[in-house]
Amino acid sequence: MTRIERESVNFKLPKPVVDALRKAALDRNTTATDLVIQGLHQILADVPGIETRLTQLEANLSSGSDTSIETRVLNLETKLETTTTRLAQLEGAIAVMQQSLNT
Helix, strand or coil, X not given: CCCCCCCCCCCCCCHHHHHHHHXXXXXXXXCHHHHHHHHHHHHCCCCXXXXXXXXXXXXXXXXXXXXXXHHHHHHHHHHHHHHXXXXXXXXXXXXXXXXXHHC
């Protein structure tokens, strides 16, 4: 993966904005920094070096240059499918329990 040089820059933001940014990052399983970079990318798309880690990952996967990342993504997809199946089973069990309580 291409290493991008980063510099720490401090901005003062209203606390509700920071809280919302952190929550959005958590919900998207990313970092607040990457969300800020994505937002800046929409405004400054023509500035070189403004890329998110996701963009880099997609580039590596499409070029096939990093098989370990591809393997990790495939493993993550497998785990997600397993979790989805298990969640469906739990939802079914909860529905049965609710029907039992209602009768």
